[in-house]
Amino acid sequence: MATEHAVESVVVHHEPQSFWRRYIFSMDHKVIAIQYMITAGLMGLIGLVMSWLMRIPLAWPGESVPIVAKIFPGLFEGGVLRPDAYLAMMTMHGTLMVFFFLTAILLGGFGNLLIPLQCGARDMAFPFVNMLSYWVFLLSCLIMLASLFVTGGAAAAGWTAYPPLSALEKAVPGSGLGQTLWLVAMAVFIASSVMGGLNYITTVLNLRTQGMSMMRLPLTVWALFVAAILGLLAFPALFAGAVLLLLDRHLGTSFYLSHVVVGGEHIVREGGNPLLWQHLFWFLGHPEVYILILPAMGIASEIISNNARKPIFGYRVMVYSIIAIGFLSFIVWGHHMFVSGMNIWLSAAFTLTTLIIAVPSAVKTFNWLGTLWRGKLRFTTAMLFAIGFVSTFVTGGLTGIFLGNPTIDIQLHDTYFVVAHFHIVMATSSVFGIFAGVYHWFPKLFGRMMDERLGKLHFWLTFLGMYAIFFPMHYLGFMGVPRRYYGFGLLQYLAPNTQDIQLFISVAAFITGAAQFLFLVNLIRSIWWGRRAEANPWQGNTLEWQAPSPPPHGNWGEKLPVVYRWAYDYSVAGASQDFIPQTVPIEQEPTGEPGRHVPLPTVAATLSGDGNGKPLQNGG
Amino acid sequence: MERSGIHGILFALAVVVLVLVGVITIGDRWWWLPPLASVHGGQIDNLFTITLAITGSVFVLVHLLLAYFVWRYRERSAEQRAYFYLENRPLEVTYTLIPALVLTGLITAGTRAWFEIQGPPPQNALPIRVIGEQFAWRFQYPGADGQLGRFHPRFVSESNPFGIDPDDPAGRDDIVATELHVPLNRPVVAYIDSKDVLHSFFVPALRVKQDAVPGMTTRFWFVASQVGMYDIPCAELCGQGHYIMRGQMVVESDAAFESWLAQQPTIATMLGLSQ
Numbered sequence: 054m055a056t057e058h059a060v061e062s063v064v065v066h067h068e069p070q071s072f073w074r075r076y077i078f079s080m081d082h083k084v085i086a087i088q089y090m091i092t093a094g095l096m097g098l099i100g101l102v103m104s105w106l107m108r109i110p111l112a113w114p115g116e117s118v119p120i121v122a123k124i125f126p127g128l129f130e131g132g133v134l135r136p137d138a139y140l141a142m143m144t145m146h147g148t149l150m151v152f153f154f155l156t157a158i159l160l161g162g163f164g165n166l167l168i169p170l171q172c173g174a175r176d177m178a179f180p181f182v183n184m185l186s187y188w189v190f191l192l193s194c195l196i197m198l199a200s201l202f203v204t205g206g207a208a209a210a211g212w213t214a215y216p217p218l219s220a221l222e223k224a225v226p227g228s229g230l231g232q233t234l235w236l237v238a239m240a241v242f243i244a245s246s247v248m249g250g251l252n253y254i255t256t257v258l259n260l261r262t263q264g265m266s267m268m269r270l271p272l273t274v275w276a277l278f279v280a281a282i283l284g285l286l287a288f289p290a291l292f293a294g295a296v297l298l299l300l301d302r303h304l305g306t307s308f309y310l311s312h313v314v315v316g317g318e319h320i321v322r323e324g325g326n327p328l329l330w331q332h333l334f335w336f337l338g339h340p341e342v343y344i345l346i347l348p349a350m351g352i353a354s355e356i357i358s359n360n361a362r363k364p365i366f367g368y369r370v371m372v373y374s375i376i377a378i379g380f381l382s383f384i385v386w387g388h389h390m391f392v393s394g395m396n397i398w399l400s401a402a403f404t405l406t407t408l409i410i411a412v413p414s415a416v417k418t419f420n421w422l423g424t425l426w427r428g429k430l431r432f433t434t435a436m437l438f439a440i441g442f443v444s445t446f447v448t449g450g451l452t453g454i455f456l457g458n459p460t461i462d463i464q465l466h467d468t469y470f471v472v473a474h475f476h477i478v479m480a481t482s483s484v485f486g487i488f489a490g491v492y493h494w495f496p497k498l499f500g501r502m503m504d505e506r507l508g509k510l511h512f513w514l515t516f517l518g519m520y521a522i523f524f525p526m527h528y529l530g531f532m533g534v535p536r537r538y539y540g541f542g543l544l545q546y547l548a549p550n551t552q553d554i555q556l557f558i559s560v561a562a563f564i565t566g567a568a569q570f571l572f573l574v575n576l577i578r579s580i581w582w583g584r585r586a587e588a589n590p591w592q593g594n595t596l597e598w599q600a601p602s603p604p605p606h607g608n609w610g611e612k613l614p615v616v617y618r619w620a621y622d623y624s625v626a627g628a629s630q631d632f633i634p635q636t637v638p639i640e641q642e643p644t645g646e647p648g649r650h651v652p653l654p655t656v657a658a659t660l661s662g663d664g665n666g667k668p669l670q671n672g673g
Numbered sequence: 674m675e676r677s678g679i680h681g682i683l684f685a686l687a688v689v690v691l692v693l694v695g696v697i698t699i700g701d702r703w704w705w706l707p708p709l710a711s712v713h714g715g716q717i718d719n720l721f722t723i724t725l726a727i728t729g730s731v732f733v734l735v736h737l738l739l740a741y742f743v744w745r746y747r748e749r750s751a752e753q754r755a756y757f758y759l760e761n762r763p764l765e766v767t768y769t770l771i772p773a774l775v776l777t778g779l780i781t782a783g784t785r786a787w788f789e790i791q792g793p794p795p796q797n798a799l800p801i802r803v804i805g806e807q808f809a810w811r812f813q814y815p816g817a818d819g820q821l822g823r824f825h826p827r828f829v830s831e832s833n834p835f836g837i838d839p840d841d842p843a844g845r846d847d848i849v850a851t852e853l854h855v856p857l858n859r860p861v862v863a864y865i866d867s868k869d870v871l872h873s874f875f876v877p878a879l880r881v882k883q884d885a886v887p888g889m890t891t892r893f894w895f896v897a898s899q900v901g902m903y904d905i906p907c908a909e910l911c912g913q914g915h916y917i918m919r920g921q922m923v924v925e926s927d928a929a930f931e932s933w934l935a936q937q938p939t940i941a942t943m944l945g946l947s948q
Contacts, residue, residue, distance in 0.1 A: 137913045211910050217870045217887055218912060224807070224870050225912040311888025314829045314836075315807070315869045321827075326888055327871060361746075362755040367765050392873065393884045394891035397791040401784045408776040415772040416765065418735065423764075425742040427756035432677035432747065437684065440743060444688060447735050451728040454776070458783035460790060461721050464706070464714075464880050467873060467908040509680060520691060528704035533877030535908045538916040546707050546877055546904045554704070624755040631754065647759050 069606075078188075080180035081606055082165045085187050087498055089161030090491075092191055097154035098573075099198070101566050103146040110134045112559030114540045114552075127206075136539040137226040140209035143537060144227065145201065147212025148235070151341065152242055153194055155483055159348040160246065160284060161190060163490055164253045164277045170497065170597035171274045173262025173614045175607045178255040186248035193242035200234035208235035211537065213334055216309040216327050220301045223316045233302065236295045243292045246284050253281035262596070264616030268372070269635070269646075271595045271620040272365060275372050276351025279379040280344045287340035287383070294333030301325070331393055335386035343382040345479055346446075347375060349486020350417060353439040353446075355620075356489050357421055359593050360436035361428030362631050364621035366420045368647060374413035374420075381410040391459040392466050400459045407457035414450050418443065429624070429631075433591070434508030438489035441516045442482050449477030452527065467537075470530020473523050481519040488515070488572070496590055500603040501583030507575040511568060518565025525554050592632045595620050599636050619646040681747030685740035692736050699729065707878045710899035710924065714880030716786040723782070727775060794894035798860035801853070804835060805865070805872030805885035807912050810905055810920035811835055812853045814934060816846025822940060826868050826887070836868060837940050845941045848934055853905065853922040855897050856930040862894035873909035876922055884909055897924040 069075045076084060106125065109118055110133065117132030128138035165183070169176055177183045200207045209227030210219035218224045219232050257278045261270070270278075297308040307325035314320070358365040365371060387395060387403035421443050430436070452474040455461045465471065488511075495503045534541065534551055541547055541555075589598035596616070600608050614636045622633040625645045633642045698704070709718055802813035802821050813835060815821050822837045822844015829836040837844045855861045865874050867885035874893065875882045878901070883893040905920035925933070940946070 136916065140910070140913065140915075209913075215871055215910070218910065221870070312826045313867075313869045313887045314826045317831075319827065319829070324888075327886055328889070364757065364759055366758065367760040370760065370765050392882050394886045394889060397787065400791075401787060404784055404787070405780055408780050409773075411776055412769060412773050416769050419768045420765075422735070422738055422742060423758075423761070425739070425746060427758065428742075428746045429753045429755040430681055430743060430747045432680035432684070436677075437680060440684060440739065444691075444736065444739060447739075448732065451732055454728055454779065455721070455724050458720060458724065458779060460717055460783045460786040461724060463790070463882050464717050464721070464877070466882055467875075513683075517687065524691075524695070528698070531704055531706055533707055533875075535875065535906050537910045540916050543917055543919045544904050544906055545902075548704075550704075624757045626757055645757055645759060 078184060080176070080184045082169045082177050082180070082183060083498070083604065085183055086162050086165035088187050089165060089190070090158055090498075092187075092194060093154050093157035093162060096149050096157070096194060098569075100146050100149035100154055101569065103142040103149070105563060105566055106134060106142050107139060107146065108559040108562045110139060110539060112556045114542060137206060137209060139539045140211075140225065140537070141201075141207040141227050141231070144208050144211050144214075144235075145197075148197065148208075148239075150480065151212060151345070152239070153197065155345045155479065155487075156246065156284070156341070157190060158487055159345060159483070160253065160277070160280060161187065161249055163273075163348055163352065163487075163494075164249065164281065166494060166497065167273050167597070168253055168256050168277055169260070170600065170604065170608060171271050171595050171620075172257060172260055173265055173596045173609070173616060174256055174260035175609065175613070177252045178260055179252050182248050183252050186245050186252065189241060189245035189248065193238045193245060196234055196241060197238035200231045200238065203230040203234065205229035206231055208232040213338070214298070214330075215334075216298060216301065216330050217313055217315075220298060220310055221313070221315050221320060222302075223318065233299070236299050236302075240292055240295050243288045243295075246288050250281045250285035250288075253277060254285065257281075262613045262616055265596075265635075268369070269616060269619045271351075272354040272368070272371055272375070273348070273351040273595075275375050276347040276354075279375050280347040283340040283344050283347075283379055283382060287337040287344075290333050291337035294330055294337075297333075298330065328390070328393055328395060331390050332386070335389045336383075338389065339386040340379075340382045342475070342479065343378055345483045346486075347378065349442060349483045350375070350446075352486045352490040352493075353421070353442040354424075355595070356435050356439040356493050357424050357443075358621055358623060359493075359591055360431045360433055360439070361424050362431070362623050363424055363428045364623055364645060366423030366426075367416075368619070368621060370416060371420055374417050377413040378410060381406060381413075385410055385457075388457050388459075388462075391462045404457060404459055408454065411450065411454060411457070414446075418447055418450070433492065434503070434505055434512055435489045435493035435591075437509065437512045437516075438485045438492065441512065442485040442489065445477050445481040445485060445519065448524075449474060449482055452477070464533070465530055467535055468530040469526045469534045469536055472536050473526035473530060476523045476526070477519075481523065484519075485515075488512075491576075493591065494597070495579065495583075496586030496602040497597050497600070497604060499580050499583070500586055500601075501579050502586050502590060503579040503583060504575050507571055511571040511575065514568035514571070515565060518561055518568060521561035522558055522565060525558055529554055589634075592630070594622055594632050594634050596635055599634055618644045622646070676748075678747040678749055681743045685744035688736050688740040688743075692733050692740075695729070696733065699725065708899070709878070709880070710897060710901060710903060711879035711881065712896040712898050713790045714895075716790065717880045720779075720783060720786060724779060727779070791893075794862040794892075795860045798862040798894055799856070800862050800864060801855070803853070803863045803865045803874050803885065804868060805874065805907065805911070805918075806868040807870065808907070808914035808918035809851065810853070810874070810907075810918070812850045813837065813940075814848040814850070814937070815843075816848060816939065818843055818846060821864065822847045824866050829868055833944055835940070835943075839940075839944050839946060845939070845946060847940045848937045849940060849943060850937045851920075853920060854930055854933050855922065855924055856927045857897055857900055857924055859927065860894055860896050862892060865891045865893065870911050871909045872907045872911045872918070875906050875908035876903055877906070878903045879922075882908055900924050900926070 122129035300306040307322040310322040310325040586602040804811040820843040823841040867887040872885040903922040907918035
């Protein structure tokens with residue numbers, strides 16, 4: 054209890070009053086979550102516009118679009134997007150979407166919002182570091198965006214920034230100051246993500262409230278927790294890689310470079326190998342994919358269980374799967390390098406680990422189906438996005454089995470099949486997780502409800518639209534259409550109808566992209582004029598629904614909540630309602646918590662333990 | 674809550690339509706791999722088809738199950754109650770083991786084919802050096818000695834665009850070309866180099882893809898099985914002209930190949946050296 058007092062004295066009694074301390078330089082995890090979400094959302098919006106620009110020449114090669122050219126005069130020439138501008142848009146689209154939108158909104162946004170609320174903490178373990186994390190993130194965004202306006206344009210070596218293209222100024226127009234800023238922005242971004250990650254992990258380990266054992270955590274927290282560990286361990290490898298690349302670029306080292314001739318000019322270096330970058334990049338890059346999908350899985354699990362009014366099927370196996378996926382995600386990176394010239398035995402080893410990781414993913418899918426089975430399914434907008442997540446995760450996951458097989462990858466590598474695969478997983482499944490989460494937890498963000506009618510319209514256009522964009526890309530991949538191509542006029546093996554597919558994809562992308570403005574309208578309207586939310590509008594069990602909407606500074610009023618049961622007591626036989634919040638004592642309502650043979654907590658255990666006999670470490 | 678069941682029905686319908694579109698377009702091969710023109714490509718296509726059949730079945734089954742559950746268990750009345758059900762160990766073990774077994778099969782088949790395709794080329798394979806540069810492919814054939822002369826970017830100059838070591842005796846009789854001709858039904862081993870940045874030697878019809886890495890030679894061997902002309906697009910982003918980096922491959926009879934080769938310049942003539 055002493056630690057609890059310490060927390061109270063720090064947080065509750067120092068609630069900031071000035072506008073600046075409250076909303077701008079705030080140390081409140083909920084305000085920081087909103088800051089992260091808005092910033093990341095804006096970055097996502099910019100990334101979306103970039104994808105539109107890329108889709109124009111792919112649908113109408115060589116055709117002039119004077120109206121668009123007028124808006125982006127720096128990128129167009131004679132009304133047509135320039136090839137180097139196409140590469141810059143492609144590079145920045147990938148970078149912004151993967152790091153500055155998805156990573157930032159899932160970990161920075163949902164991690165910040167949900168971890169303290171669902172653990173029953175008053176705030177993050179290190180609120181100041183948390184605030185710093187956001188402002189450093191904002192700085193990295195500004196550096197990255199600034200690179201769009203420098204001479205030579207933004208980085209154009211792809212979001213993977215493979216050297217030598219990214220190392221030599223003459224190799225591609227964006228490889229000048231644009232690429233330098235790209236690397237600096239990434240390094241700053243990584244610093245921010247490490248600060249965030251340390252906070253999320255410490256908070257989950259140390260600030261769970263009384264009774265909240267690890268195996269009572271909602272799957273959202275489990276997923277965010279493991280994703281934060283992945284980020285903390287994997288991002289530094291990219292940081293190191295970025296520093297080495299900066300040295301190669303500016304100080305004449307040869308980590309990635311050997312003697313090459315670019316534009317007729319000899320660049321004399323000795324002994325470096327570009328594969329080193331690929332290893333460092335993908336050592337982050339593959340866990341990164343799971344940093345983006347795990348939180349979305351957690352969100353979908355939580356929302357599906359809540360709206361099926363059923364406990365998540367196989368909770369413990371779900372937890373083990375998250376841990377297994379997290380562990381395995383560190384030893385699969387080489388499957389991005391099957392045709393890179395990497396040792397063929399290494400490829401075989403990475404094949405093994407890659408296909409093994411499909412097993413826990415399959416288990417999770419079947420468990421979601423098991424949760425829907427004999428439920429009482431309520432189709433809120435959040436639920437629609439959550440089951441949309443299941444559908445797209447299955448589709449996108451299955452195509453990974455092709456690419457994880459090195460023999461098949463020989464043909465499919467670097468074709469549109471790969472683009473289809475990772476866009477269905479990252480751009481669709483992860484994004485569906487985000488949308489589901491925003492619709493579901495909006496009351497805890499702003500104290501109001503989002504408009505469900507507009508939300509459902511948004512869901513339908515997005516669900517159908519995403520499939521319309523990305524499903525046909527598999528066919529382009531079958532036909533061997535290479536990715537990152539500005540145009541396909543020279544390739545004779547492509548049937549003329551590939552152009553029709555490109556046109557179809559572009560039109561679908563414009564419509565689906567435009568549908569996102571419905572979400573924007575809904576969001577802005579609901580923040581100010583939405584219906585006021587009650588504390589627990591979805592009849593949920595987890596702790597955040599026991600706090601007011603929106604929760605006040607410090608979340609819980611005078612006393613921290615005490616947890617008596619797991620998060621999934623939905624439709625328990627003999628209960629008075631079809632949900633039982635985690636704070637309801639066992640004496641009042643029955644529980645279906647798996648493996649529960651624990652006697653009711655004694656007074657002593659209540660004071661010193663978590664109710665399961667383990668000492669509770671609350672605060673530091 | 675307002676009635677939301679209609680969205681369950683719509684979702685089930687949408688998923689069924691998705692499954693139908695997938696099954697018809699893929700099952701009927703509306704869009705398919707380029708016609709096969711190499712021997713090892715048969716293994717790739719087989720594995721591709723098997724994997725497609727397996728993942729396709731899972732795609733259909735899981736989606737139909739999803740559609741059925743969403744339709745069947747949608748909220749219909751206030752009295753309806755969800756069935757409290759925690760877990761089912763035997764079921765969970767089953768759907769862990771079945772994917773694990775299927776994937777073990779795919780891993781075994783995949784790596785076996787991989788080692789065959791990537792293993793050492795036959796002794797009699799014709800060595801050809803493939804050199805990638807922004808934004809073209811160049812090719813070097815051995816002369817009568819059957820050996821390729823040394824390549825290094827430091828030898829690259831205006832008069833020696835191929836970067837072949839002028840002092841390497843093995844290179845003098847080598848033949849250089851900007852189009853790739855290969856004899857039909859004869860093993861060819863491509864040694865792939867780059868002068869500048871990463872490229873990828875991709876021949877879609879032959880199911881060949883291997884990156885060209887500056888500072889390191891990579892290798893891919895194959896047997897062309899169909900006479901014809903094939904594109905060699907670059908499959909690794911290499912700069913502004915990546916999309917116009919296209920080479921041409923010609924697969925022809927031995928005789929046609931030999932007569933074509935005889936007409937191409939040697940390194941010696943190109944550099945003005947004695948044979």
